Amino acid sequence: GEDVEQSLFLSVREGDSSVINCTYTDSSSTYLYWYKQEPGAGLQLLTYIFSNMDMKQDQRLTVLLNKKDKHLSLRIADTQTGDSAIYFCAGSSGGSYIPTFGRGTSLIVHP
Amino acid sequence: SAVISQKPSRDICQRGTSLTIQCQVDSQVTMMFWYRQQPGQSLTLIATANQGSEATYESGFVIDKFPISRPNLTFSTLTVSNMSPEDSSIYLCSVEETISGANVLTFGAGSRLTVL
Numbered sequence: 001g002e003d004v005e006q007s008l009f010l011s012v013r014e015g016d017s018s019v020i021n022c023t024y025t026d027s028s029s030t031y032l033y034w035y036k037q038e039p040g041a042g043l044q045l046l047t048y049i050f051s052n053m054d055m056k057q058d059q060r061l062t063v064l065l066n067k068k069d070k071h072l073s074l075r076i077a078d079t080q081t082g083d084s085a086i087y088f089c090a091g092s093s094g095g096s097y098i099p100t101f102g103r104g105t106s107l108i109v110h111p
Numbered sequence: 112s113a114v115i116s117q118k119p120s121r122d123i124c125q126r127g128t129s130l131t132i133q134c135q136v137d138s139q140v141t142m143m144f145w146y147r148q149q150p151g152q153s154l155t156l157i158a159t160a161n162q163g164s165e166a167t168y169e170s171g172f173v174i175d176k177f178p179i180s181r182p183n184l185t186f187s188t189l190t191v192s193n194m195s196p197e198d199s200s201i202y203l204c205s206v207e208e209t210i211s212g213a214n215v216l217t218f219g220a221g222s223r224l225t226v227l
Contacts, residue, residue, distance in 0.1 A: 031214065042203055042221045101153045
């Protein structure tokens with residue numbers, strides 16, 4: 001099955017860009033996702049990318065997918081304090097639409 | 112996207128007791144999923160709840176410990192039985208949706224259980 005790894009912590013200054021990285025193991029992953037979890041809340045889908053795409057941009061968010069290296073990244077431009085949260089990378093492999101989640105990267109934005 | 116309500120949002124429970132978590136969706140869905148999020152850990156799928164049939168449990172999870180009901184297409188419950196401190200977690204209900212052609216999971220806010 002799919003295995004998803006991501007670094008646990010990232011600290012950035014307000015206004016800088018944040019880049020959260022993720023690696024996955026299953027080359028047949030169809031969809032790759034980024035979810036955001038704010039304190040005391042459930043997971044909110046931020047964005048997703050199909051495996052046949054290299055990049056997807058949505059306002060301040062840019063997702064880059066390197067299929068050769070099985071590497072996914074999420075870039076948040078002009079990071080704000082409201083972006084402080086845990087960001088989960090997830091991938092669905094083979095014929096299953098049930099994604100496997102990474103452990104989450106805790107993003108801390110300081111003034 | 113679907114709106115999912117979970118109750119309770121949090122609870123403190125005594126060892127040996129059981130607690131039932133409710134999940135209500137504002138639309139009819141075929142499959143509902145129950146996840147566990149232990150402190151500092153990723154989400155782990157407990158089981159898939161299908162209406163009209165027994166839930167399908169993932170490896171490491173059994174029906175006696177986590178009985179699930181799915182009486183209709185908008186509602187499910189998860190019971191955490193005979194709780195121990197190791198069961199302290201956030202339990203999340205989710206449903207699968209198709210958004211812009213992609214299959215995605217939508218989550219409830221979660222139920223944070225602390226077992227003393």
